[in-house]
Amino acid sequence: MSIQARTTRITVPEIRARKGGEPIVCLTAYTTPMAQRLDPHVDLFIIGDSLGMVLYGFESTLPVTLDMMIAHGAAVRRGSQRACLTVDMPFASYQESPGVAFRSAARLMVEAGCSSVKIEGGREMAETIAFLTDRGIPVMGHVGLVPQSVNSLGGYRARGRDDAQADEILADARAVADAGAFSIVLEGIVEPLAREITEAVDVPTIGIGASPACDGQVLVTEDLTGLFGDFTPKFVKRYAELGEAIGEAAAAYAEDVRARRFPGPEHCFGAGKNSGRG
Template identity: 65%
Template structure:
């Protein structure tokens, strides 16, 4: 990546400064071609550990490795020059201790050239977030529904319906805000609670299944593009329906191959005279 490209990239501090100014546009990306297409339109690109489910067919994000995050982070970095680039710390790479989190974060930043890392957790991770930010590692927080904890929280469901749940999410967001996160993803949280959190914290909130009042929004790009017909959470809107188009294109290709009409004369090389 050129020095010129690095200068154009939005920084975590620039994302933080958007609170109260304009909504932050965010999407996930996992590959170079998709990063190139999304980069001109978004403020923040997240190389999420959702890659495990989206590209690898995993049932959850728990099986995602550091090597996977680095490989996809490098791929996205090759295609994005403007958006703030954030890479997820995978499950097991930061929960043990703040020192482990620092080593993992530094490795991610050095090997992918990302601008920041994201980690899940509330009050229990606040000390780690503070440890990282004091040592030059910008952190995107993540509260509410936390996919890495799906095995202990009863699956994927919206949270904040009870007073106790709502209060826990509020405390989590406040703790991560005070620890120095430059922004906080609020996922799967009932609308009034997400709205309250947005008003209460200094950092911008980025909602996914949360509230239109959040300071920004994020979706998994494959969901937004309509590449999954069999999975559509309530908070997802298909801005395109690419799955039928991909299937139709594959069908047309198969038909022409079987009919020997592809490749045609325009798709083959002629001998040089």
């Protein structure tokens, strides 16, 4: 049965087995209605802590809480039936120790019903990744531009432009793969380095602002549909301008209300008929 026709959820081992094969299609999702519309077309949902910026208007992902990730992860699960589900572990939910990370990840797995969790960081997170995977929690890694460390990185700049930084990111990716991660997000990495990492590790890489050579690609759905902000990052291709369409619909509605064209008789109960009153 083709992956498009299936109705059972794609598993972590299936994603892992896609290394070097058919590219993995991945998008973010945060709500049930969006998941319902995307699910037939994607292999993997990342319920990202980017929801803090996209849905809640935070300036970064740092204020996002574990409870928020659980709520949105569960919403996406209710709206999907075939895509593999990965939920971001938010800032401060895993960095303290492997034990803290396990308790946070266990809540996500049980309460959100996800297939796996995602952890940002490289060599410093290898012990934690191994701790989780040894205890039955699948982990997706995330190296390069790691938004939870934006303050220490000095902003949202592409990574790996000089040899020293490129060597560090390559070492991070290798450490994450060796620790047992089933895949790795490569974010904001110069193209030659992302290509080199993809060739160097034996697990699938998921690119966002990385390389077409990655084993899969992910974008924030609101970026590709024009629903988030006026700025379009270089790595985003806009496939629709739904934000403009929503604004136009709201403007038309407001005009109709002010002109008393809405609601019309067709939108009212008993209009033009004997309503039994009077």
